[in-house]
């Protein structure tokens with residue numbers, strides 16, 4: 001059955017397909033998904049600002065990564081560990097994915113997708129989209145006979161009012177590798193603010209809960225990780241943004257990437273027959289103007 005046919009039959013769901021892109025909406029939320037890359041491109045509860053940033057200059061051509069939403073970096077994050085001829089961030093974000101199943105239960109749309117096989121590893125993705133947020137789980141199964149080392153990231157572009165005003169908390173106690181200065185840094189003890197080009201792999205305690213507080217849009221996004229011991233935080237700032245052909249020069253303040261990952265020292269070795277699940281669950285709460293941080297009671 002085609003992706004559209006799987007979705008179109010669900011009562012309460014409106015589904016449209018344009019090429020590789022599926023738009024999906026209920027009375028409670030709207031989302032967009034690209035089968036090229038298995039990539040969630042957009043999500044917002046009805047009446048809310050977008051939760052994910054999608055570049056208006058994103059390329060949708062075959063073999064090109066789409067800048068925005070949640071590209072899947074798999075089965076390596078960043079440069080290939082041994083072969084500089086391989087594409088950055090792996091093969092999943094430019095591979096065709098297939099929608100295998102779609103269900104709408106109690107207002108939550110659950111989608112199952114299968115993706116590429118590479119080097120003995122197979123990728124599947126579970127997406128849950130509901131009125132109060134979304135969750136992604138990327139599962140990697142080792143179908144081969146030898147252990148395989150791999151790394152990965154859910155490269156989430158979160159839409160914000162202005163990245164210079166947001167605060168990311170939950171990484172205060174985590175040391176990090178900084179790709180901008182090339183150094184390894186101890187924990188700062190403070191929430192993260194964006195004041196210049198930022199490209200870091202943080203190593204928080206497993207399954208960290210991060211909070212992205214946005215005073216301009218009066219909202220806090222809560223990102224709860226699963227199967228992760230690293231978080232990549234990226235914003236290209238002025239010069240790098242100008243060098244990216246698929247991003248408007250002035251778009252860098254409108255997003256921050258906070259990527260639930262197994263990256264850097266948190267790369268994993270998967271035994272034959274074993275499965276690793278990397279997930280993030282994203283929900284929203286109201287902004288607290290007094291503390292520039294979420295109130296505990298704001299959890300959805």
Ligand SMILES: O=P(O)(O)OC[C@H]1O[C@H](O)[C@H](O)[C@@H](O)[C@@H]1O
Nearest residue numbers: 065088089179199232233234257
């Ligand atoms: O331009 P891309 O290949 O999509 O990569 C975008 C960014 O992804 C990650 O966040 C990396 O840490 C950055 O070093 C990289 O610049």
